[in-house]
Amino acid sequence: MLQLKDKYQSVRSRSEQICTSLETEDYVVQPVVDVSPPKWHLGHTSWFFETFILIPFVKDYKPYNTSYPFVFNSYYESFGKKIIRTDRGNLSRPTVEDIYSYRHHVDTAMTQLLSDTPSAEIQTLTILGLNHEEQHQELLATDIKYILGHNPLFPPYEELVNQPINDNSEMGVIHVEEGMYNIGYKGNKFCFDNELNNHDVFLAAFTISKALVTNQQYIEFIEDNGYQRHELWHAEGLDWVKNNLISAPLYWHQINNNWHYYSSRGIRKIELNEPVTHISYYEAAAYAAWKGMRLPTEFEWEAASPRFQWGQRWEWTNSAYLPYPGYVREAGAIGEYNGKFMVNQMVLRGASIVTPPGHSRSTYRNFFHPHLQWQYTGIRLAQSGE
Missing domain, CATH: 3.90.1580.10 (paralog of FGE (formylglycine-generating enzyme))
Known part of the structure; x- marks a missing residue:
């Protein structure tokens, strides 16, 4: 499953690349309910792989932090209680550094799992998880713009964008x-x-x-x-x-x-x-x-x-x-x-x-x-x- 492992590593790396120009303070802000703090996106996408794949399918896997399901569950009622969406920006802890450690913990376990020959069910869930993370990458990019675009200093930042494929010159x-x-x-x-x-x-x-x-x-x-x-x-x-x-x-x-x-x-x-x-x-x-x-x-x-x-x-x-x-x-x-x-x-x-x-x-x-x-x-x- 080398190809799936490579895809996994590429997608996970892209999420962090989107955040490269952020200062630590930028990771925590939640100006409105529809915008989540960048650090929450990074944690939630890791929680997805841990919850749907690692915990149920890897026998000796140890969750990084047993409190994280409460913090990083978004809307999955099947997994129990979660923080109110509007409170995501009130969490000074876990720290940004700890969330990156969490991602590394999950990535190490997922990479090992995908290095072997995982079952068809694990492959299907991994592909879903990667598409889920790509959805969050788009949300992450637009949430960062909202956070910085409502800062009175209007700071510039590095934005990971695709080259436009439509130059809007085709009329009629x-x-x-x-x-x-x-x-x-x-x-x-x-x-x-x-x-x-x-x-x-x-x-x-x-x-x-x-x-x-x-x-x-x-x-x-x-x-x-x-x-x-x-x-x-x-x-x-x-x-x-x-x-x-x-x-x-x-x-x-x-x-x-x-x-x-x-x-x-x-x-x-x-x-x-x-x-x-x-x-x-x-x-x-x-x-x-x-x-x-x-x-x-x-x-x-x-x-x-x-x-x-x-x-x-x-x-x-x-x-x-x-x-x-x-x-x-x-x-x-x-x-x-x-x-x-x-x-x-x-x-x-x-x-x-x-x-x-x-x-x-x-x-x-x-x-x-x-x-x-x-x-x-x-x-x-x-x-x-x-």
């Missing part, structure tokens, strides 16, 4: 004919259970933009009083705008009458031709309405995806996060991974510049609550009819 629209389209994962490689079951969906004719909406285009929406025009917004979206005084995407700042935004390079002038990012579903839908268009459904997005470039931004769709036909939640704790979140969230498709290489695919279903902005989210427009 794609026409998709009415018909039946195959949706969902089909193959024998890894996928998450929410990508199953593969099934056919009937789609009416539609068009979809080849390019993502740019900062320049979104500024035109702002300057046309887009945030004040109630007719463009969902009722909940308008309440969110008013209650939170939202007037621009996250990290945008007006300085000397010019739009700037925060990035890993600190505060800089907005690049007008870059795809707009860090917007909520509410904002994406309002912008689409302003253009006289709409967001694509996740099925339209998947059907058309071979014909446009994607991967710079997670793209909001107009689909609620629901199970596919025939979906059955896995038994036990693994069944808590996706199924229990299939309510009150919207689906995003694609990937972003901080998605680990090779982690996403055209059938991948990301999902977030409609008010959230902190991920690298963007807009692709669609319209009914040919």
